[in-house]
Amino acid sequence: MDTLHLLDTFNLLPFAELEVGHHLYWHLGNLKVHGQVFITSWFVIAVLILASLAATRSIQRIPTGMQNLMEYALEFIRDLARTQIGEKEYRAWVPFVGTLLLFIFLSNWSGALIPWRIIKLPEGELAAPTSDINTTVAFALLTSLAYFYAGFKKKGLGYFGNYVQPEPIMLPFKIIEDFTKPLSLSFRLFGNILADELVVAVLVLLVPLFVPLPVMVLGLFTSAIQALIFATLASAYIGEAMEDHGHEGEGHEEHS
Amino acid sequence: MDPIVAAASVLAAALAVGLASIGPGIGQGNAAAQAVEGIARQPEAEGKIRGTLLLSLAFMEALTIYGLVVALVLLFANPFA
Numbered sequence: 305m306d307t308l309h310l311l312d313t314f315n316l317l318p319f320a321e322l323e324v325g326h327h328l329y330w331h332l333g334n335l336k337v338h339g340q341v342f343i344t345s346w347f348v349i350a351v352l353i354l355a356s357l358a359a360t361r362s363i364q365r366i367p368t369g370m371q372n373l374m375e376y377a378l379e380f381i382r383d384l385a386r387t388q389i390g391e392k393e394y395r396a397w398v399p400f401v402g403t404l405l406l407f408i409f410l411s412n413w414s415g416a417l418i419p420w421r422i423i424k425l426p427e428g429e430l431a432a433p434t435s436d437i438n439t440t441v442a443f444a445l446l447t448s449l450a451y452f453y454a455g456f457k458k459k460g461l462g463y464f465g466n467y468v469q470p471e472p473i474m475l476p477f478k479i480i481e482d483f484t485k486p487l488s489l490s491f492r493l494f495g496n497i498l499a500d501e502l503v504v505a506v507l508v509l510l511v512p513l514f515v516p517l518p519v520m521v522l523g524l525f526t527s528a529i530q531a532l533i534f535a536t537l538a539s540a541y542i543g544e545a546m547e548d549h550g551h552e553g554e555g556h557e558e559h560s
Numbered sequence: 561m562d563p564i565v566a567a568a569s570v571l572a573a574a575l576a577v578g579l580a581s582i583g584p585g586i587g588q589g590n591a592a593a594q595a596v597e598g599i600a601r602q603p604e605a606e607g608k609i610r611g612t613l614l615l616s617l618a619f620m621e622a623l624t625i626y627g628l629v630v631a632l633v634l635l636f637a638n639p640f641a
Contacts, residue, residue: 488622495625498632529618536615 328428338436340425345433348410381405381535388539393458393546397539400450404443405535408434412497412527416504416520432497432527440494444486447538455545466545489537496530561641569638573631580627584620591616 328339359374367375381402385394415432423430433439455463467478500523507516595613599606633639 488626491626491629492622495629495632496622499625499628502632526618526621529614533615533618 326428328425338428338438340428340430341433341436341439344411344414344420344430345439348407348414348433351410351414352406377406378402384532384535385539388536389543389546393454393543394539397450397454397542401535401539401542404447404538405531408443408493408534409528409531411439412500412531413524415497415501416523416527431501434493435497435501437490437494440490441486443493443534444490447489447541448482448486450538451541451545454542458546463545466547485541489534493530493534496526500526561638565638565640569634569640573634576627576631576634577624580630581624584623587620588617591620 329336330339330342331337355370355374358370360371363371378398382394382398384405385398385401388394389397411433415435420430452463455466459465467475504516504520504523507519591613595609598609
């Protein structure tokens with residue numbers, strides 16, 4: 305019983321609470337939406353828009369400050385898309401991949417870096433938008449749509465030829481793959497981010513000071529890697545959908 | 561919640577994470593060993609090897625995370641409660 309009382313006193317500390325599965329519900333018509341996800345997403349969107357505005361307000365030939373940072377980000381995204389999608393087609397997909405990468409990256413880091421707990425909600429708590437499964441499923445389905453669109457736009461109905469390449473026996477696996485791709489994309493991101501936040505929360509519950517710091521730093525690192533992986537996989541799927549099987553030996557060199 | 565369901569859920573959650581971490585653990589060990597070998601053989605390729613290693617480690621990590629997701633569902637959003 306004593307240990308239980310100890311846990312109770314920990315729960316009285318303002319920053320050491322574990323809340324999973326409690327949400328701030330907003331009612332839109334017949335829909336119940338998770339309000340806390342919207343609030344944090346809007347915050348991330350606002351940060352991204354402000355950063356873009358600040359970077360492009362007065363463009364210099366020799367970039368400094370914000371412009372320099374955003375140009376670095378753009379070059380990074382362009383390289384990523386080029387290695388995965390290929391030299392010829394990547395340009396049209398830079399905005400999509402870049403939006404995914406920047407939004408997921410900022411969401412993950414906002415959950416880890418910004419002390420959302422200071423803001424009290426009537427129910428639930430503010431956290432990274434990507435630690436809610438709805439956000440990540442939305443991203444994954446968008447990626448699915450994007451690669452179907454890319455394939456159909458490039459090859460028309462010939463896209464279905466992909467399903468019987470290189471052997472017709474692959475057909476069932478290729479069809480299953482279309483379902484497992486969004487499933488694994490969404491679960492990977494959601495699980496990683498939620499796991500980060502839970503591990504930090506549990507450690508803060510046990511030892512409130514200093515001890516959770518290394519785990520927090522590790523969380524920052526894995527969050528950044530997860531954003532990179534999501535963008536890399538999305539562009540790899542898009543590149544795969546547009547791959548040209550007609551000319552053998554041409555499509556495979558762009559996979560890094 | 562029915563106490564038997566609760567006990568089974570807790571056990572299942574522990575097993576989900578524990579079993580799901582075996583395979584990726586072996587895989588990550590193999591990958592890291594090969595990467596170290598590669599770096600020892602070709603120290604000038606260290607940067608490239610490190611990048612690829614981190615990316616593939618994160619992929620393997622994801623398998624454990626699937627187990628963790630199942631465990632979290634069992635603990636916090638149990639469909640049989």
